[in-house]
Amino acid sequence: MKSLVLIKQVPNTDSPFRINGAGTWVDEGNLTYGLNDYDRYALEALLRFKDAGKVTEVVALTAGPERASAALRTCLATGADRGIHIRDDGLNGADPLSIARAIVAAIKDEGFSLILAGLQADDDNYMMIGPFVARLLDRPCATAAMRLELVDGGTARAERELENNRVQVVDLTLPAVITVQTGINEPRYASLKGIMAAKKKEIRTVGLADLKMDAGAIAASAARFKTVRLAPPPKGKGAEILTGPADKVAQELVKRIREKTGVI
């Protein structure tokens, strides 16, 4: 059984985030990047299936600029067998639907039975790519899996995280797309041996021409998902900030707890 993990290279959360000149996104010049945290869990889930002999191949796919190949290398060093990199200047500024269409075009001859993705990307937090790919492939989908098992060759059982510490158990007929919540497993790290081995692993790079995708259609789609403003959250209603030595601050806090909550 062939499996695929959809991954994304995202800015590290401790990067210096600044808004760009147009006020429509972050200034990417100052950022450092790494593999999206959610995707590490998705990759680990597939590697465990492979360790258990339930999956024969684990492929990692990303869509992004040249720098994104580093995230693919991280996956290969951690244990993925090969990579697919969708890379084309025509995809700069593409909306999630176009990205999903490109992914579906890139894997159409691959025959993946199980496709995993992180629940969301740590930068845009969109939560779209997994379900989009599922629908475009006309395959079932489950999001936010906290447990995942392959029941037999044709079914995946996922426990979808609900609210209030509950899960919904759902059986999906393969091929299927499942997005993974953090905490589903403990992702392994790349070993030195893995890092060396990764250098010899294949990354297939594909562009829009290979995918028979039209830049005009991508631009039209992007116009239906346009960020017109990116701004820091409004401060107005923010907290009153207390300053001073810890013991003085603590006394001020106690005074407020007493007045405002009555719990003391």
Next chain:
Amino acid sequence: MGCRILILAEHEGGAVRETTFELLALAHRLAGEGGGGPADVKALLIGHGIGELAKGIAARGAAEVICAEGEAVKDYTGDGYGRILESVIKAESPDIVLASHTPNGWDCAPLAAAGIGVPIATECAQIAFEGGRPLFTRKAFNGKFIQVLDLGDAKPKMATVQKGAVAAFTGATQGTVRAIPAGVDAAGLRARFSGIKKSEAGGVDLTQAQVIVSGGRGVGAPEKFGVIKDLAAALGGQVGASRPVTDMGWLPHEHQVGSSGVTVNPKLYIACGISGAIQHIVGMKGSGYIIAINKDADAPIFGVASVGVVGDLFEIVPALTKAVKDAKGQ
């Protein structure tokens, strides 16, 4: 003109979820801003044996409730709900479609969006008309920034809406209910519901707590939670946590406050070393009084806190514990 709006209703345990009425309130406002009125607001309800629930929605916000009933959709699956939502959108051709940003809403609404060929603005905190078109406001970069999206000429414009972002509709309406066949049968579904269960056995119930002291990644290590537990004990409260803490196994999952953990509304919530990712904030912003202690002055948690302290939690929290004990005469 006009602005026709379809909302996806949700129900659970034989009752309509309150988020449904939040969507209806938002839909009423948007219909008005778009040049229409209450008659433009419809709801889609999916399930089995839901006739009475449909009447309840028609009496509280929806001009028409489209009631898709079928044995195959007695329980939620993305496959079943997604297909019905998609086919009803195609038949109704609304201008705006709203679902709640709940585990089921975010699961099925993007499936319908991709089927129709439009994107979807997820986890919106606000939607409002500006210059004659609706703009969709959400958080990006885990709450560091507010993003405003223009969905251009997308038809429909689809969104999932954060729980609690809008006050629920409280008016009375005299809407109608229209039953339609679900259009999916069990044999055709590629996803099968197999039950709902507690994710983990746990003895902690934060939903009933009057005081919660929560620790986040900033606590640094599981063995350092002592200061958090001491403060909770001094206040007679419970210990909560943000998602990274439970993911890393520092505390059991039932301590997690947030969209995937529990939603709490204690009289007092103290967030220590929690930056305030949106997933955490939606679970605690209803608390009566919120104190945030964090070393990062720009942490989003200060945006929802009543009072904040920028500093080292390992200095401030023990000092607060001592001050609480002194105040109680302990």
